[in-house]
Amino acid sequence: MTVVRVPPVLRSEAGGVREVEADGATVREVMEDLARRLPALGTRVYSDGELQPFVNVYVDGEDVRTRDGLDTPVGDTSTVILLPAMAGGR
Amino acid sequence: MVASSLLELIGGTPLVELRRIAPEGRTVYAKLEGQNPTGSIKDRVALAMVEAAQLEPGQELLEPTSGNTGISLALVAKLKGYRLTCVMPANATPERRALLELYGAAIVESPGEEGSNGAVRLAQEIAERDQRFVMLFQYANEANPRAHYEGTGAEIARELPRVDAIVAGLGTGGTLMGAGARVREAFPGALVVAAEPLPGDPVMGLRSLEDGYVPPILDVSALDRKLLVSNAEAAAAARALLEREGLFAGVSSGAVVHVARRIAAELPEGSVVVAILADGGWKYLSADFWRGEEIDEQVLWW
Numbered sequence: 001m002t003v004v005r006v007p008p009v010l011r012s013e014a015g016g017v018r019e020v021e022a023d024g025a026t027v028r029e030v031m032e033d034l035a036r037r038l039p040a041l042g043t044r045v046y047s048d049g050e051l052q053p054f055v056n057v058y059v060d061g062e063d064v065r066t067r068d069g070l071d072t073p074v075g076d077t078s079t080v081i082l083l084p085a086m087a088g089g090r
Numbered sequence: 091m092v093a094s095s096l097l098e099l100i101g102g103t104p105l106v107e108l109r110r111i112a113p114e115g116r117t118v119y120a121k122l123e124g125q126n127p128t129g130s131i132k133d134r135v136a137l138a139m140v141e142a143a144q145l146e147p148g149q150e151l152l153e154p155t156s157g158n159t160g161i162s163l164a165l166v167a168k169l170k171g172y173r174l175t176c177v178m179p180a181n182a183t184p185e186r187r188a189l190l191e192l193y194g195a196a197i198v199e200s201p202g203e204e205g206s207n208g209a210v211r212l213a214q215e216i217a218e219r220d221q222r223f224v225m226l227f228q229y230a231n232e233a234n235p236r237a238h239y240e241g242t243g244a245e246i247a248r249e250l251p252r253v254d255a256i257v258a259g260l261g262t263g264g265t266l267m268g269a270g271a272r273v274r275e276a277f278p279g280a281l282v283v284a285a286e287p288l289p290g291d292p293v294m295g296l297r298s299l300e301d302g303y304v305p306p307i308l309d310v311s312a313l314d315r316k317l318l319v320s321n322a323e324a325a326a327a328a329r330a331l332l333e334r335e336g337l338f339a340g341v342s343s344g345a346v347v348h349v350a351r352r353i354a355a356e357l358p359e360g361s362v363v364v365a366i367l368a369d370g371g372w373k374y375l376s377a378d379f380w381r382g383e384e385i386d387e388q389v390l391w392w
Contacts, residue, residue, distance in 0.1 A: 054304070065310050065311075066284075066310065066315050081318065084302040085304045086303060
């Protein structure tokens with residue numbers, strides 16, 4: 001099982017918790033398992049086979065968009081972090 | 091060196107080798123953007139945006155900013171004879187506000203609870219209501235990455251015979267897009283790597299995902315790697331920079347060095363990595379991280 005960390009803005013869709021668990025060997029499989037377990041959360045981050053544009057998904061601290069996207073491998077001990085896209089650089 | 095204006099001293103920052111903290115067999119250079127006239131990399135962006143705006147008589151500059159960009163704009167506006175108004179959340183630190191006022195900028199407060207999104211919204215309203223104001227908006231202004239293409243990146247390409255990776259903090263995306271493109275032209279195959287802050291829960295304060303924001307000048311597909319760095323990791327690297335290299339740099343620079351060491355270690359022996367350090371540590375002196383206290387729930391970057 002992989003730990004998926006949920007940002008505050010999505011916690012109401014995850015029953016208020018900071019972390020959930022999901023199964024899968026790739027980001028796509030983890031997202032699909034997440035959508036089965038917590039449909040409200042799943043559709044906010046992943047729909048029609050794509051990540052939503054304002055959501056960033058990280059596996060072990062690295063944005064999957066600069067890895068292999070939904071095909072990025074997820075290990076048993078990996079942590080998946082969901083974050084809203086936010087700009088910095090004040 | 092003798093200059094006729096501080097504006098001539100923007101850019102041309104030095105590169106220094108970080109011998110004590112580089113992984114064995116690899117070379118890591120830091121580009122010291124804190125040596126710009128107001129102490130940050132944003133001097134480059136401010137000068138480029140103001141010159142590109144070509145203000146007409148009676149027009150004034152406007153920008154939502156509570157950080158380095160405002161201070162840089164205040165200097166450039168002063169020396170070019172323009173008025174500048176900065177829109178910032180009411181809960182921005184007193185030091186930030188005081189420094190801008192000392193430089194001569196006017197301040198308009200936006201609701202504190204709306205954060206920087208609120209400052210952007212209010213600045214847009216002001217610019218629409220009053221044609222006097224020209225909003226530069228660094229997140230969407232092409233002069234921002236261009237300043238780094240023609241300046242930061244070109245300087246690296248000119249000074250170094252080999253670059254395998256360039257690492258910079260991800261804020262507006264201007265440094266990574268501009269300097270990254272220029273370095274890739276000079277050194278095909280060089281990696282462009284973003285160090286991104288992992289925000290603590292209170293910092294994220296978004297009410298909905300739709301409040302999120304991807305700057306128009308940022309093309310994530312132009313990045314080779316994009317790595318999250320926690321405040322604790324950034325602070326540890328900033329402390330290591332000071333203790334081992336004698337380099338007093340800001341928190342985002344700590345994050346950049348953290349990632350630069352990791353990338354350098356992944357690359358083959360002999361590789362050269364350039365870390366762009368956006369500012370010095372002065373503006374963060376009151377932050378607890380210098381003393382190693384719990385910091386992950388604070389706003390520290392930029």
